[in-house]
Amino acid sequence: MLLRIQEIRQHFNFVNPVRYLPSNQLNPSQNFARVMEEVQDNKGTEIRQDLPSKIEEIIITSSKKEALDPALVKALIQVESGFNPRAYSPKGAQGLMQLMPETARALGVSNPFDIQENIAGGVRYLKGLIERFKGDISLALAAYNAGAGAVERYGGIPPYPETQKFVPKVLRLWEEYGR
DSSP: OHHHHHHHHHHTTOOOTTTOOOGGGSOHHHHHHHHHHHOBOTTSSSBOTTHHHHHHHHHHHHHHHTTOOHHHHHHHHHHHHTTOTTOBOTTOOBTTTTBOHHHHHHTTOSOTTSHHHHHHHHHHHHHHHHHHTTTOHHHHHHHHHHOHHHHHHHTSSOSOHHHHHHHHHHHHHHHHTTO
16 A cells, blocks of 8 residues: 555655755755655665666766767756656656657657656757757757747747746756756
């Protein structure tokens, strides 16, 4: 019974507030380490100590494949999911890079909670947005958050409060991670 409750909590992204501090109270490296200490395997029964290095390795491999800076991808993951591979947003975005189900399908991601698939798909998506917006990282990040159509409609970063906060936050973390 307790195992089922834990699975349900993970599905809806409930976290224990004592164990997870808000990201603004930790620097990115501390938050990454803290979250990764807590991440559980797919059965929700044991801690995966190898996960931080595995995520880091996948970020580097996927980023190099698409000729992107791994620090940018790491910053995007930090803001999107706080490095929680089981993250699930109220809007339906899933996994580390918070892929929407339609986007995941279009990218060939069959399991958005699979770390490898999620990061590889998210990096391909980000690369496509960077190309679409002719190398403008700010516009690509705004499109990642609000949708490319919104960026094109407004001719820049849309006036959505979430997106207005999202873009500078990712850019700041990108700088911290070693841009």
